[in-house]
Each structure stands twice: as structure tokens, then as C-alpha cells.
Amino acid sequence: MDYLFDAPIQTEFDRASFYYKSCSSTNDMAQRYMFHSAEGTIFITEHQYKGRGQRGSSWASEAGKNLLFSFILYPEWLAIDAVFALNIITSLAIYKVLVAYLPKALAIKWPNDIYCLDQKLGGILIETNIGDKIKAAVVGIGLNVNQLHFESSKCTSLAIQKGTIFDSALLLNQIMDGLSSYYAQLQNGNHNLLWEKYSNILYRKIGWHAFETIYGSFEGHIVAVNRRGELVVAARNGNHYSYKPKEIVFV
Template sequence: MYNNPPKTLFVGQKLLFLPECHSTNDIAADLINTASTPEGTVVITSQQTRGRGQRGNSWHTEPGKNLTFSIILKPTFLTVNQQFLLNMAVSLAIHEFLSKYLPQNLSIKWPNDIYWHSQKMGGILIENTIQGLSLTHSIVGIGLNINQKSFTEQPRATSLKLASQPFSNEDEYDLEILLSELLIVFEKFYLLLRNGKTDSLRTYYLRNLYSYGEKRFFVSNGNQFEGTITGVDSQGRLVIEKDNKLCYFFFKEIEFVF
């Protein structure tokens, strides 16, 4: 499985498939210390037993039904203050990849979840290694719900199969084909970032940001309030207009109310 390398320059040209593992991010972290591990190395599994997401949440998926993998990057061109640009590039790559199959109602929920309507289809966990003021390594963990049809532990989750049912005759999507397609798009956006196309990435990110420009309810410090998302600043903080004043939140400081 996963024997055919994608048509990329480096992303996915080296791939390690594990039928089962505790966490692809942890396996990738071990590989970083090996000199023979090139940038773009992918670690993928059919069953992740201790996957994790943002806020320390666990990530549960049905074995063999979804895409669960990590990519090793060396974004030494990014400073510590530019870390969120990598989140933007990765989120946009996944969004563009899925848009081929779901041309409508797909969005990026800040900071880096993938939503279809108001249901979560996937998530990203990026773990950076920093030396001085720059990033030396990044492990990009990606979990995408593809063929799974039941989400008892995550009632607000969905999958590509469920979302595309009205206009797809596929019994099940071929995970190997989808991974190859995704890695091609991933490399495209990573190279845009490396080539300094940050303004374009920011504009595209906001254009596809979940609830951007809409009034909705949030919770911060146990208090619920109504506000409007107006942007994301250079530090990756969500900017919300509340009572005619701009407020800034890191991802652990605020939650959406559904």
C-alpha cells in the first residue's frame, strides 16, 4: 500500500507506511534525528491508536477508512513570529484538494480545522522545533475523514464520503490516489510560502475562513459574547470585533459556540 510516489519534487518521495502506530507525529519526530530523513518525508498509518489534535484533544478514526499522516518539513526560512503562515499554507492546501470533490460549503475553521457546513472533516496539528529565532523542523500532522460513515464519539464530524453522497457514485474513495493528489497540492502551497507569497496566502485564507465577517457567539474565560470575525493577525490570533472594539485571541483563549 502507498507504493507509488506522487508527482512531486520532494513531498512524499520518501514514505513510511505503518499498518498501526500510536502517533504518526511521534514517529516523524523520531525520524527527524536521522540524517537520512529528507524534507518531505511522509509517515502514514491505517490505524492511529493515540492520535491527538489541538487543545490536547484525542483524534479518533475508524481503522483503514481515513487519511492519517504526518509530513516532515524544514521551514528554516520562517521566523518564530511567522509560524502561523505555515498553518495557513497547510490549511489552504487541504481546502483546495477537497474542493475538487466538494466545490461548495467547504471552509477553514480557525486556526486549522477543515469544515463542511458546520461539521468537522479534518484537522491539522503542527509541531515546530525552534532554534534561536527560526524554525528548524516542522511536523505537520493531518487527519482527514474520508470513507468513515459513523462518528459516535464526534457527533459534529463528517467525512468526504458522507458529504459527497448526493453527487458521487464511489463506493469508497481510493486512499492511495487521494494521498497522492493531496501531496501534490501540499507541495504547491508550501513552495508558495517558501517563495514569499505571503500576501496571497493571507488573502486566500481569509476568503475561505469559517464565519468570516459573520456575527456569531463565542466563549472566552467562561463568558459568552457576540462578535464578528474580522481577520487573523500576524501572530495567528483571531481578531473579533466586539462592542465596536477589536479583540485578539490565541487559539486556547476562545471557543466557538455551536
């Protein structure tokens, strides 16, 4: 059962917010209100019983410990082939807030994860409604904030890393403030600057690392993400290769 309570949260979008004690997923809730809510409307929950990530993966989170929310955008002005820009500005907004706490450890793992060193701190799931243009987008964010125990050693939280409890509502407001700013920059055509900022904070940007593709394994380092949202990797032989999300694995 979904439980809905009023909990207005101020952001630069100056839009409504909905709070759920428990729900299937905040993206599901946002989908229900798509085209019936103002841009920037936020959906927040303490617990998701059908949380999901990219490419059909699940998202497990201890109830009441983390930051789980989605919001609606109507970027009809954005070209369809530039839809990955929504991922970029969302990543930048999260990074801008969290890097203050983890200045030497934080990175964005393409295409949708927030990493602290080699552990997952959070994830992004963007679902779009596209016809002859991008009609709407639901942006879902899950951040491990105050959870102290995980089934996988590949996950971590802000509380684990800093040894203190965080104010999730404050983090949400800060992220949405940053998102509002980056969204305006995108709308004003500052694509090159946004892509450059994003490329500079990518996980495995520095040094040589192992990757696996359908064509075999190799060592390389990440160069950038192109305008189609493909990962560009430089191999040791000097060649650059581009990959879609399902075509390459970080080993």
C-alpha cells in the same frame, strides 16, 4: 506494535514515504526520523491507537477508513514569529483539493480544523522544533474520508457527504502537490497573498455568531488571522479583538 511496509508515493517533493498498518500516531513516527529524513518525507497509517489533536485532544478514527499522515519540513528560512504560516499553507492545500467535492460547504475553522458546514471533516497538528530558528516541523493531517459512523454528530466524512467511496491515496497525492506549491510561494515571500486566501475561507467569516472568552460571551464575526496566528474577531460594537487558541471558544 508498529508495522512498517515500503509504499513509495510520488509528490512534487519527490521524497520517500513510510506506510504503517498501525502505529501510535504518524506524528510520533515522523518525530523519530526528524533530521534523518529528507524534507517532504511522508508517514502514513491505516490506524492510530494514540492519535492526537491540538491542545492535548485525542483523534479517533476507524481503521482503514480515513487518511492519516504526517510529513517533515525544514523551514529554517521562516521567521519564528511567522510559524503560523505553516498552518496556513497546509490548510490551503487541503482546501484546494476538497473544495472540488464540497464547493459550498467547506471552510477552515481556526486554528486547525477542516469543516463541512458545522461538522468536522478533518484536523491539522503541527509540532515544531524551535531554537534560535525553526529547525524542523512535523505536519500531521487527519481527514475523515470513508468512515460512515461517528460517535459524535459533530463529525462527518467525504463519503457521508457525497455518498461514494473515495481514493485516499489520490487525495494524499493531490494534497501534497498543493502543499509543495504553497510551500514554494511561502519561501518566495508571498505572505500577503497566502494570508488573504486563508482569511477568505475561514469558518464563521460571514454573519454574526456566538463566541465565548474568559471575559464573557459576545456576538461577532471573524475578520482575519493576524501574522502571530491570532484570531481577529469583530464584535457588534465595532471593535476588533485578537485571541490566541485557548482564549476563545466557538459556541
